[in-house]
Amino acid sequence: MDFMLTTFQPLLFLWLKCYAMLVGTFLFLGWGIIYFNRILGPEKKIQSRQSSQQAITRDFWQSIKSLITVSLMLAGGLYCQQLGLTLLPIKLTVFNAIPLLLLSMVVFDTWFYWGHRLIHAKFLYKWVHKWHHQSYAPTVWSNNSDTFLDNCFLQSYFLFAPFFLPLSGYILVAHKLYDQISGMIGHSGYEYSAGQVSRFPSPLIGVTFHDLHHEKFNYNYATHFSYWDRIMNTIYPDYDEKIKSFEQSSPSKILMDS
Ligand SMILES: [Zn+2]
Numbered sequence: 274m275d276f277m278l279t280t281f282q283p284l285l286f287l288w289l290k291c292y293a294m295l296v297g298t299f300l301f302l303g304w305g306i307i308y309f310n311r312i313l314g315p316e317k318k319i320q321s322r323q324s325s326q327q328a329i330t331r332d333f334w335q336s337i338k339s340l341i342t343v344s345l346m347l348a349g350g351l352y353c354q355q356l357g358l359t360l361l362p363i364k365l366t367v368f369n370a371i372p373l374l375l376l377s378m379v380v381f382d383t384w385f386y387w388g389h390r391l392i393h394a395k396f397l398y399k400w401v402h403k404w405h406h407q408s409y410a411p412t413v414w415s416n417n418s419d420t421f422l423d424n425c426f427l428q429s430y431f432l433f434a435p436f437f438l439p440l441s442g443y444i445l446v447a448h449k450l451y452d453q454i455s456g457m458i459g460h461s462g463y464e465y466s467a468g469q470v471s472r473f474p475s476p477l478i479g480v481t482f483h484d485l486h487h488e489k490f491n492y493n494y495a496t497h498f499s500y501w502d503r504i505m506n507t508i509y510p511d512y513d514e515k516i517k518s519f520e521q522s523s524p525s526k527i528l529m530d531s
């Protein structure tokens with residue numbers, strides 16, 4: 274019993290810290306985005322349909338639950354690294370921090386794109402990913418509304434990445450935080466960026482990108498960038514046009530006008 278406690282206590286603390294960080298971000302950012310969307314007004318809303326209050330509540334509580342396993346995967350990766358079971362992480366400096374973060378984002382985007390396509394296959398979809406697609410018009414609370422199996426396919430990157438990338442734990446945590454924040458913005462249902470930066474030839478995406486995945490289902494599988502969908506021809510055909518249509522009024526202009 275003592276052996277179990279001394280061996281797994283550090284993992285338990287890491288898990289708790291990761292959960293507190295992710296749930297704190299989820300709640301704080303979620304309410305912040307809802308407040309911001311109210312100021313922006315309906316012209317920035319991507320879909321005209323609304324999620325029912327029942328669907329919003331379902332997604333909220335499923336996200337709170339699902340973050341337990343997401344944080345366990347992150348904590349597991351960090352714990353294995355602390356035990357020396359993973360690749361030796363590159364010493365973090367001011368010069369390599371951004372390139373390493375970008376490397377992790379590119380690798381995760383590849384992991385996510387192909388894993389996401391796999392769980393859309395008929396034999397897996399019903400058991401793994403159907404839950405996440407219950408919302409046709411996602412809200413900020415839909416981001417982590419996933420099943421345990423879904424997290425095993427997509428979020429397990431944060432458990433396994435230290436085994437094949439020499440990433441410092443700080444980079445892994447920073448990337449997970451970025452993923453949490455960008456994922457929540459990507460489910461918010463309102464377009465904020467809508468500029469040259471989120472359409473071709475830029476590899477970056479706007480909120481409309483993943484919103485279209487929920488609305489149209491068979492398009493836009495990636496999570497950070499659009500190039501995999503462009504290469505594999507799974508990008509929604511009117512994505513760039515749709516993003517362009519939001520450019521008429523910038524968020525700053527709407528804020529100044531309100
Ligand atoms: Zn999907």
Ligand SMILES: [Zn+2]
Nearest residue numbers: 405411460483
């Ligand atoms: Zn989604």
